[in-house]
Every structure is written in C-alpha cells, then in structure tokens.
Amino acid sequence: MMKFLDGVKVVEIGHILMAPYATQFLGDFGADVVKVESLEGDYYRNLGLGRKRGMTAQWMSVNRNKRSISLDLKDPEARETLNALLKDADIVVHNMRVKAIERLGLGYQAVKAINPKVVYCAAIGFGQDGPYADFPAFDDIIQAYSGLAAVNGVGSGKPTFLPIAIADKVVALMLGQAMLAGLHRQRATGKGCYIETPMFEAAVTVVLNQHLNGHTFVPPEAGLGYKRVMSPYRQPAPTQDGYIVHGVYKYEHWQRFLAETGRQDVLDGPLMADQHAMANNIAGLYEIASNEILPTRTTAEWREFFDRLDIPCAPVLQMEDLEQDPHLRAVKLFEEYDHPSQGRLRRTRAPFSVRDVDVGSDRHPPEIGEHTLEVLREVGLSDEQIATLQARGVVRTFSDEEKPAARKAGW
DSSP states (O other), rough: OOGGTTTTTEEEEEEESSSHHHHHHHHHHEEEEEEOOOOOOOOGGGGSSSSSSOOOOHTTTOOOOOEEEEETTTSSHHHHHHHHHHHTTSSSEEEEEEHHHHHHHHHHHHHHOOOOOEEEEEEESTTTTTTTTTOOOOHHHHHTTTTTHHHHHHHHOOOOOSSSSSHHHHHHHHHHHHHHHHHHHHHHHSSOOEEEEEEEHHHHHHHHHHTGGGGGGGSSSOSSSSSHHTTTTTTTOOOOOSSEEEEOEEEEEEEEHHHHTOHHHHSSGGGGHHHHHHHHHHEEEEEHIIIGGGSSSOHHHHHHHHHHHTOOEEEEEHHHHHHTTTHHHHHHHHHEEEHHHHHHHEOOOOOOOOOSSOOOOOOOOTTTTTTTTHHHTTTTHHHHHHHHHHHHOOEOOGGGSSSOOSSTTTO
C-alpha cells in the first residue's frame, strides 16, 4: 500500500468488477476504502474458483486494501447507519443503475444533503440523458454495443469478445481518474460534485480514438477504421516453430526489414513508393510479412534479426509462461501472502514502483462484513446499538468462530 491518499475515505457501494477494480487502486494508493455489501455479499464473491463460498479468486483479485461492512440497505435503520458513514466520506462510488440507487435513498441529491463536499461517482451502463439510460449493462453487453466485439473480429470474420472483461476494466481506469480529479477539486475548493462515468460512452471513445479516422473531418475525408490496426494480418505471425509479433511500423523499419530479407521487389514497388504509400498499403505489407517472409525462420532467429535491426519484436507468451517470466520474477509482480481465512495465496501486486512515498502493508481481501463492527464503532454507534441491529438481522458481521478450520497443508 502506497500512502499517496492517506486520510482519504472512500465508500464503495459497488459490485462485480467495474467499481471494485477502480476503488482497489485507490486502496493501493492508501485510501481507506469501505466496501458496502448486502447481507448476501457482492454477487462476484461466488463467481469463479474459490476454496470456500464467498471468496473466489476472481473476487479477491479486485478487492484488496478494503474494509467490508454488510448492511440491509432496504432497512431504514441500517440505512441511517450508512448515512453516518457517508457524512465523512470524501468519495462515494457506485455501479448500480441510477433508479435502483435512488430507490435505496442513496442517489446524488440524497447523499449531497448529508455531505455537501462529497465527490459522488456514478459508474453506470449508459448516460442518463439518452434513450438507453435504463438499459442493464455488463462487459459483454458493452463489448457488443460499443463496436469492440465487431472490430475484434476483423481477423476471424465474425464478432468476437476479448476473453477478458476489457470494457469493465478500461472503464474502471477512467472511473479512477474521475474520482481523483474530483478529489483534487474538493481539496482545492472544499466543494463536492457529481461525476457520471457511463460504460457505453467510455468504451465508444476507446474504440473510436483511432477508428474515427476519416470521419474526424467534416465532411468525411475517408471511412471509419485506422488501416494499420484494422488489417487482418496485424496478428502474431507464424514462424517455423511458433509465433512472433513484430514492430515493423515506421517507414524506415519497413525499409530495413525488406532490404535485409531480400525483398527488394517490394521495397522498389508501389507499396513502398514513399511514406504515404506505405501507410495506405499497410495491409498489403502486413500480408507479405506474415504469409511470405516470417514463416521462413524460427522465432529465435527472428528475435536475433529484429534486435540487430533495432526493430521491436516479441514472442507470444502463454498465460502459463507468465509466472516464470524472468522479468516479472525480477520485479516481483507475483507475491504470496497469508490470508487469515483462505491460507496461502498468490496475487499480482499493484503494478507501480514508488520512491520517496511512505508505504505500508496491504489489507487482505475481506470476508463479508469482516469490518462491520469496527466501522460502526468508528461512526459512533454504541455496542448496544450495534447489538440491536444484529438482533434485527439487518447487519452482518464476521467473527473468528466463522473462519474455516485451518488445513495443515499450505497454511
């Protein structure tokens, strides 16, 4: 944990992936992130692989450096308890549909009335000023709506999902920037604000950042789609014994590559007449490289070749290669730690290195309601008040007695 945000309090009313991934980074940066869960817990807790119910590998990967409280937000008394927490929050973030959060009495105006300086971040599917405002959204839906699945399928000829929740994760990074921007303004002016980060609009900006292309100009100068990136031959290229990705990109790269591989015919031809011809014919150049040139040598031979020509290249690693990758091992990206209820675990650390910043130990991903008692006491509830809420079944706590018996192996 890097203490950039020491003293900042974040209340996350989040679930699944987008808001939790964004707030985990704030927790990595030292903010006190309090995750508000239902009595059943975040739905993502039970999606994926786990040693016990409620703590899957997938959920734990986006919920370190947080404290968990578990409340029945439909209960007025439990909601009043949450209001006491919201009163001192710097940032409140949710990724629920707006009408659903407002039915709980936790919309922007309601929270602003409790805490005028709050930075309130709504991470939602679709902007609230458009006809899709009430549509449900998750990663697959947004990959489809945004054109991402379509452009990803250029090589295969059919729409294809990326096999990671890319929309959730990219939009989460935008959400993190939005939260920090709001926090900076709050610190400078003492004023709060509302920030809406819709997945659809955000993902479209990612897709069209390069692919708006000719439609950047009014009237359009050409069609949509950046030729180099859209080429079906911009793929890992087959070698004699595997695949390689080459960085033959600039005009001078192509000149060196074609000359050194004996393809003077291409170098002297219309595809390489000048830099503009190269750019306009990039798909044809990729096709020649992938189909005619790169299959003639081994991956190791091509790596030596490209290194000699000072052209970037890379082998295609499998997921199984990553844990043993010499660079990742040297920078200690993978780390093992002991979780109080899960035993010995492995994770990827936050991908930052810092100097001249105080650091501390990370918080383990919490059990449902692991910090309910702690947080409720911090906001001023007495043990008697907490006992009443427990007796009514509107809060959930996690005690040592609920932890599974430790297994001998790996603990």
